[in-house]
Amino acid sequence: MGAIAPGVHFFATGSSPDRNLAVLTPTQGQVPSTAIDANDSADTLVVDFTSPVDTVGFDLASCPSERTCTLTIGYVDLSPATTRSVTCPQSPDQRFFGFTADRLIDYVTLNGGVFLDNLRFGTRTPTPAPTPSNALAVGAVRTAARAGTATVSVSVPGIGTTTVGGKDVAAASVDSARARTVSLPVAVTGALRKALKRTGKATAQVTVTYAPVGGTPASRDVTVKLRLKHQGR
Numbered sequence: 001m002g003a004i005a006p007g008v009h010f011f012a013t014g015s016s017p018d019r020n021l022a023v024l025t026p027t028q029g030q031v032p033s034t035a036i037d038a039n040d041s042a043d044t045l046v047v048d049f050t051s052p053v054d055t056v057g058f059d060l061a062s063c064p065s066e067r068t069c070t071l072t073i074g075y076v077d078l079s080p081a082t083t084r085s086v087t088c089p090q091s092p093d094q095r096f097f098g099f100t101a102d103r104l105i106d107y108v109t110l111n112g113g114v115f116l117d118n119l120r121f122g123t124r125t126p127t128p129a130p131t132p133s134n135a136l137a138v139g140a141v142r143t144a145a146r147a148g149t150a151t152v153s154v155s156v157p158g159i160g161t162t163t164v165g166g167k168d169v170a171a172a173s174v175d176s177a178r179a180r181t182v183s184l185p186v187a188v189t190g191a192l193r194k195a196l197k198r199t200g201k202a203t204a205q206v207t208v209t210y211a212p213v214g215g216t217p218a219s220r221d222v223t224v225k226l227r228l229k230h231q232g233r
Contacts, residue, residue, distance in 0.1 A: 007051035008121065010036055014043030021045075024115060033117055035061070041113035052123050053105045057098035059117040060110075061091040069114040071097065076104040088114050100124065132215035133157040138208055138222055139181065148196050148228035150186040152208060155179075160212040168192040169204050184208065186224050202226045 012020035022039045038045040060069065066089050073082040082099075089095055094117060099105075110116060139153035154162055157179050165171040168190040174182040188196055188204050196202035204224045211217040
């Protein structure tokens with residue numbers, strides 16, 4: 001454990017300001033490994049963390065007999081502290097205490113007369129955010145014969161961009177800020193536009209793609225049959 005370790009500062013509060021900590025070693029016959037305690041049993045041992053911590057663990061023991069100690073866990077955001085009552089066995093037996101918080105831990109205090117050994121602390125690896133869904137569903141296709149265009153309805157699951165395009169099809173896109181149904185315009189160009197004007201009919205092979213923010217795009221192919229009503233007919 002060590003009384004001096006990167007990321008943590010030990011001290012005690014109470015009646016012995018000059019010699020307020022005691023470091024115990026196995027040669028003294030009281031502890032199995034080097035431990036630390038408040039020098040006066042009436043004092044409080046403070047474990048003050050100087051680096052980000054949300055998980056703490058250590059072994060506890062008492063001398064000369066078993067006793068119950070009070071642990072207090074304080075937080076960086078000044079939210080209410082957590083208090084635990086722990087029975088500490090007589091040394092050389094030890095009891096492990098571990099604590100994981102949903103916020104950063106600022107300090108841990110223990111009432112005097114209890115040895116702290118094998119201190120471990122750190123931060124958990126953040127849980128990766130779930131991959132955004134890219135499930136899209138192509139719905140109805142509606143044609144506008146007077147304009148020779150169409151619209152494709154597409155249901156998307158969240159924040160992202162939905163696009164439409166294809167050979168001789170004008171590219172178009174619609175953004176979404178939530179799960180919703182968007183409408184994409186389909187207008188033909190080039191050879192398909194010429195065929196539509198000449199015959200009043202054209203069939204376009206359209207690709208609809210939904211790209212969620214932070215996710216993988218997904219595409220669906222749609223066949224769109226266009227009609228153009230010539231004036232005077």
